[in-house]
Amino acid sequence: MSGREFFTTRTVAEALAGFRPAHRTAVEEVPLSAALHRVPAADIPSPHALPGFAKSTVDGFAVRAADTYGASDGLPSYLDLLGAVRMGAAPTVSVRPGGCVAMPTGGVIPDGADAVVMVEYTAETMPGTIEVTRPVAPGGGMVRADDDVAAGTVLVAGGRPLRAPDLGLLAAAGVTSVPVHARPRVAIISTGDEVVPPETAELTAGQVRDATASALAGLAIEAGGEPVIAGIVSDEPGALKEKLTEVLPSSDLVVVSAGSSVGARDETAGAVAAVGEVWCHGLAIKPGKPTLLAESNGVPMIGLPGNPLSALVVFGQIGLPLLWRIGGCPTPPVRPNVRARLSRDLASVAGRLDVIQVKVTDGVAEPLFGPSALLSVLTSADGYVIIPEPATGLDAGIDVDVTLYP
Numbered sequence: 001m002s003g004r005e006f007f008t009t010r011t012v013a014e015a016l017a018g019f020r021p022a023h024r025t026a027v028e029e030v031p032l033s034a035a036l037h038r039v040p041a042a043d044i045p046s047p048h049a050l051p052g053f054a055k056s057t058v059d060g061f062a063v064r065a066a067d068t069y070g071a072s073d074g075l076p077s078y079l080d081l082l083g084a085v086r087m088g089a090a091p092t093v094s095v096r097p098g099g100c101v102a103m104p105t106g107g108v109i110p111d112g113a114d115a116v117v118m119v120e121y122t123a124e125t126m127p128g129t130i131e132v133t134r135p136v137a138p139g140g141g142m143v144r145a146d147d148d149v150a151a152g153t154v155l156v157a158g159g160r161p162l163r164a165p166d167l168g169l170l171a172a173a174g175v176t177s178v179p180v181h182a183r184p185r186v187a188i189i190s191t192g193d194e195v196v197p198p199e200t201a202e203l204t205a206g207q208v209r210d211a212t213a214s215a216l217a218g219l220a221i222e223a224g225g226e227p228v229i230a231g232i233v234s235d236e237p238g239a240l241k242e243k244l245t246e247v248l249p250s251s252d253l254v255v256v257s258a259g260s261s262v263g264a265r266d267e268t269a270g271a272v273a274a275v276g277e278v279w280c281h282g283l284a285i286k287p288g289k290p291t292l293l294a295e296s297n298g299v300p301m302i303g304l305p306g307n308p309l310s311a312l313v314v315f316g317q318i319g320l321p322l323l324w325r326i327g328g329c330p331t332p333p334v335r336p337n338v339r340a341r342l343s344r345d346l347a348s349v350a351g352r353l354d355v356i357q358v359k360v361t362d363g364v365a366e367p368l369f370g371p372s373a374l375l376s377v378l379t380s381a382d383g384y385v386i387i388p389e390p391a392t393g394l395d396a397g398i399d400v401d402v403t404l405y406p
Ligand SMILES: Nc1nc2c(c(=O)[nH]1)N[C@H]1C(S)=C(S)[C@@H](COP(=O)(O)OP(=O)(O)OC[C@H]3O[C@@H](n4cnc5c(N)ncnc54)[C@H](O)[C@@H]3O)O[C@H]1N2
Pocket: 190, 191, 192, 194, 195, 208, 209, 210, 211, 212, 213, 257, 258, 259, 260, 261, 262, 263, 266, 288, 289, 290, 304, 305, 306, 307, 308, 310, 372, 373
């Protein structure tokens, strides 16, 4: 193993800022029913104003606000009832001074009216006369034609995954399909002579079932990707290069787990260098130092550490932002987080980013330790705490941000 080392180690911050392969997925048109969480390829302007007409937001009477000034229980305003507006139909009557028109919630405000007084503050004291006991300001009890959205303004922004209310706003504006980025296809390659498919019932000594591929596929789906489990490659020289050559043309991101360290059998760096350019080999992160970043014709390739926990931590910190970016979302959606009190001191090394798995109970974050070979540390965690690159540790008792797992 002499002579081998991590010769191009970078910090996570450097990798996020500087490793920027150009590839983006193509744009496709999808109906609203398939658009949830998809990333619009551009801002989508509204073809119409919304709601499109001035409408009542209360049941009551459309009035000229000035006719209600000073109205009270002791000194009501008396208005002539001129007619009624029907739901879903244009008004057939307008409001003149001293008059009012009965309104349902959602009805079209008739000409001449500039407010709607709620039915609770009125009484029909005699047929055809409405007594108003509260004043209403101009614009009260109604919304204007473009209060929700003005025609031509942005309904939903490009580059931000669509949420359920976005679909509602698009539907309201009559936009029934959206140009979105195709889901990035994430090829997941596992390596190692000891790694066997999860279906393997009986293991021989030293064999492990492939845990990483299934977990990475789950993370890729959570970030809008389409995983393609590309199988297990042996440590035989040339095998990984062959697999990379096979998957690259149909992939938007390639992930290789294991073989990124500097041991004699660690083939990833050589194979990746044969099909593209290595950007870094070694990342200042714990866990996950043996990470490799590279690209081939703009398509990123990530070599992850063999230990499944480390592989998943690194993919979370580096792979997911890349995956979002390839799929047209430059700023990944913010993960929910909670503030919690750290239960004990945590040590780190300046210049390295540490990702600490924690369990949160009653506002206290308890770090979960264990060798990075133990995947159960991740399955027990509620979230993680970051010790940022400049820090040399975190003190017990301070409040920390815990990024929560979905
Ligand atoms: N001289 C050094 N040696 C090592 C270093 C180092 O900095 N210098 N780092 C250590 C760390 S940290 C890790 S992590 C490993 C990573 O090495 P590799 O990326 O080459 O991974 P392997 O050695 O092949 O595997 C490590 C471990 O994980 C198991 N594994 C691999 N793939 C899977 C899978 N798909 N599912 C489940 N388990 C898997 C594998 O069997 C090993 O037990 O290097 C250290 N050494």
